[in-house]
Each structure stands twice: as C-alpha cells, then as structure tokens.
Amino acid sequence: MSNESLHYIALFATFANNIYQKTYMNQEGKHLLHLFGYCPKCGAKAFAEDTEKSKRCEACGFTYFMNPSASTVAVIVDERDRLLVVRRSKEPAKGTLDLPGGFCDCYETGEEGVRREVTEETGLSVTESQYLFSLPNMYRYSGLDIPTLDLFFLCKVASTEGAKAMDDAGEVLWLPWQKVKAEDFGLKSISLGVSRLIEKFASAKANGR
Numbered sequence: 709m710s711n712e713s714l715h716y717i718a719l720f721a722t723f724a725n726n727i728y729q730k731t732y733m734n735q736e737g738k739h740l741l742h743l744f745g746y747c748p749k750c751g752a753k754a755f756a757e758d759t760e761k762s763k764r765c766e767a768c769g770f771t772y773f774m775n776p777s778a779s780t781v782a783v784i785v786d787e788r789d790r791l792l793v794v795r796r797s798k799e800p801a802k803g804t805l806d807l808p809g810g811f812c813d814c815y816e817t818g819e820e821g822v823r824r825e826v827t828e829e830t831g832l833s834v835t836e837s838q839y840l841f842s843l844p845n846m847y848r849y850s851g852l853d854i855p856t857l858d859l860f861f862l863c864k865v866a867s868t869e870g871a872k873a874m875d876d877a878g879e880v881l882w883l884p885w886q887k888v889k890a891e892d893f894g895l896k897s898i899s900l901g902v903s904r905l906i907e908k909f910a911s912a913k914a915n916g917r
C-alpha cells in the first residue's frame with residue numbers, strides 16, 4: 709500500500725470518529741435494547757439493562773449484547789466514469805439515494821454478500837470486489853435501532869448494461885461524479901462514504917489515474 713493511501717486512510721479514520729455521536733442511546737434517548745422485553749433464552753420478564761449495550765436476565769443470568777450487524781455497500785463505476793446509485797423504496801430514508809448493498813447473511817463473506825445484494829437490487833453480476841473501508845451506522849428498522857458496520861467494496865461487473873431496479877431499489881441511476889452529492893444519500897454512513905469516494909475519484913482523475 710502506498711504512503712498516499714495510508715495517509716488517506718488515517719485522515720479518513722479521524723474524520724469518521726468525529727462525526728458520530730458515540731452514544732448507545734436510541735433517537736428517543738432510550739436504551740438500545742429497550743424493545744427487548746423478555747430474556748431470549750428463558751423468556752423471563754426480569755430482563756434488565758446491564759451496560760449501555762447489554763441486558764442481563766435476573767432469572768437465568770444470560771447477558772445479551774447488541775453488537776453491530778455486518779452490511780455491505782457496492783461502489784460500481786462504469787466506463788463513462790458514472791457511479792451506480794439506487795433510490796430507496798423502503799424506510800429508513802425512503803426516496804433518498806443509496807448505493808446497492810445490504811445485510812450479510814449468516815456464513816456469508818462480505819464479498820459474497822455484496823455480490824448477492826448487487827444482483828438482487830440491480831440484476832448486475834459482480835465479477836470482482838475490492839474492500840475499501842468500513843463505516844458504522846445506526847439503522848432504524850420497524851422502530852428498532854440496529855447498529856451496523858457497513859463494508860464498502862469497489863466492485864467490477866460483467867456488464868454495466870441492463871441494470872434494473874429490484875427488491876429494495878425503487879430506481880437505478882448512473883450518475884456522473886460531478887452530479888453525485890453526499891447530502892442526497894439519506895443514510896449517514898452512505899452519505900459519509902460517498903463524500904470520501906467523491907474525494908478519492910476526483911483526486912484520482914486530477915492526477916490522471
């Protein structure tokens with residue numbers, strides 16, 4: 709890895725640390741697991757807040773930790789230097805722009821997950837994926853805040869022809885980099901990731917790479 713890449717990653721890590729409020733409380737100021745009313749092991753109601761990220765059963769002693777779920781994000785750029793974006797058809801952030809991707813299944817690698825999600829949402833086939841960076845997010849699903857760790861991959865596809873919106877994607881668009889705006893992406897981690905990608909691709913272009 710070049711010194712330039714290392715410098716970029718170091719800067720990025722600092723930036724990412726600064727924009728996240730590192731609180732485990734949800735949007736309403738409640739414990740992250742407040743909707744978990746019963747012990748998932750023995751079913752007792754004596755399932756009490758333990759640490760800020762865990763609840764402990766007073767009946768059987770079981771402790772449940774809210775750890776982040778792995779999720780993937782695909783960065784796909786075509787031969788005309790346009791980024792593949794989708795419009796979210798579901799909450800959270802319904803109607804805003806997004807990058808293809810989603811939660812990893814159990815026993816799936818990030819590479820397998822990103823390939824599956826790209827096919828499910830756009831119909832395109834990923835032939836190669838290169839890990840770029842990760843960003844944490846808090847994903848509200850049916851009123852429950854699910855912490856995620858979003859893994860960004862630069863993906864190559866067999867063909868950029870025939871992308872169509874499916875599954876969670878309401879629309880598929882190829883956007884030239886000059887039209888890609890971080891604020892159009894409704895999910896925080898995606899918006900932040902896109903702002904870094906704009907820098908990366910703009911500087912690569914400026915340097916003739």
Ligand SMILES: [Zn+2]
Pocket residue numbers: 747748749750751752765766767768769770
């Ligand atoms: Zn229990």
